[in-house]
Each structure stands twice: as structure tokens, then as C-alpha cells.
Amino acid sequence: MTEAPAPAVERVTGAFFARDVAVVAEHLLGAVLCTTSDDGVSGGRIIEVEAYRRTDSCCHSFRGRTPRNAAMFAAPGTVYVYLVYGMHHCVNFACDREGQGDAVLVRALAPMNGVALMRARRGPTAAPDRLCGGPGNLCRALGIDRGIDGADVATSPRIALYEGARGADETVVRSARIGVVGAPGDVALPWRWRLVPAASRRPVR
């Protein structure tokens, strides 16, 4: 008997990240971010990202390399995880050339894999439509913390990205980044990208 051929799911390689951070950011939309732990696989399609460039005063690497942000200066595709407000983790991927200090922040996923596991990690109070919505929420859902900082997303057994098609009914919306502090010119940079249904004209936030 014949089985339908499994869809080719290509893992995103390090070369993908060796480009300008803004290019990488937009191209990450639609890719699938997954983590694997003893509890199983969980993840979803990337639907919101932001770019951070070393030369921009909102960027963690703006004032140079520190123990906290060292992963931003590592090879393209290196995972950078930091703790904000003492309680939420955020996940990024280093981009462009090694030592550049540029990174893409992943801000939201559309849940795909391991939804029950993600719900368990988020707890009963998590709003169903915000399971992976927001950088802190998605890290909680996928079990991402500082323990994975410095991993290579192209080869790590714990975190991976897979190429994902962008639907014809989806469109990319660009805007200023959320919650950033810095020089007014940097705060205003349109370095946030979202994947939204084409029909939707609804402003978000």
C-alpha cells in the first residue's frame, strides 16, 4: 500500500543566519521553532519577530560584550536567552557575521506541536489564545531558559528551527518594536515584523 510522502521538513542551517539581521528577521516568519526535552517536543510557527542591531541603542549588545550577552557575539544561529524583569525569559538568534552582536528576538508563535505539554508548562491560568503569544509566554511554553543560552540552533538536539511555508492568505506587517528604550530614532525603527491573516486590518497593540 502507498503512503502519502512525508512533507520535506528541512532544518534551518547556520547559513540562514549569516545575513543582515533585518533580512533574517523577516525570513524567520513562518519557520517552525521547536524544543525537545524529556517531556517531549513542543513548538509552533513564528509569527512575530524583532531585529536588534549592535549599533542601535535599544540593543543589548550596544554597550559591548558582557557575560550575559556573549551569545549575541557568537556564530550566526547561536541561541541567546536572557531574563527580563527577574522572571521572564526571551529567546533570540545571533545573526550576520560572528562577533557582530546582532540578533532576532522571537516574540510569538502559532502553537503547532505539543500543545498539551505547552499548556502544562504555562499553567491553568494561561489565556488559550496567548499560549505562545509574547516573548516570555513562548519561552515558558517551550521550556526555554538560560540553560540553552549559547546553543547552536542549527545542530542542537534541544532546540531547532524548520523551514515553513508562508500561506498565500498571510501578509507581513512591519512596525516599531515593543517596549524598547533608547534614542528616539532607534525606538522608532520599523524592526518588528508580524505575520497576520491577509483579511485582517486590525491594528495590534
Added chain:
DNA sequence: ATGGGGATCGTCT
């Protein structure tokens, strides 16, 4: 050795 401040989120009014 110390103090200020976050690339957030949920709860409360």
C-alpha cells in the same frame, strides 16, 4: 559592596 533598572505579564480597578 551596592543599587538601579529592565526587549514582560497578569491582575486589578
Added chain:
DNA sequence: GACGATCCCCATC
């Protein structure tokens, strides 16, 4: 819409 939680990092003394 405002605010408090919470803690590590980093700059400064």
C-alpha cells in the same frame, strides 16, 4: 490603563 512581581546583571562607588 496602571501597577506590582522578582532577580540578575551591570555600572558605579
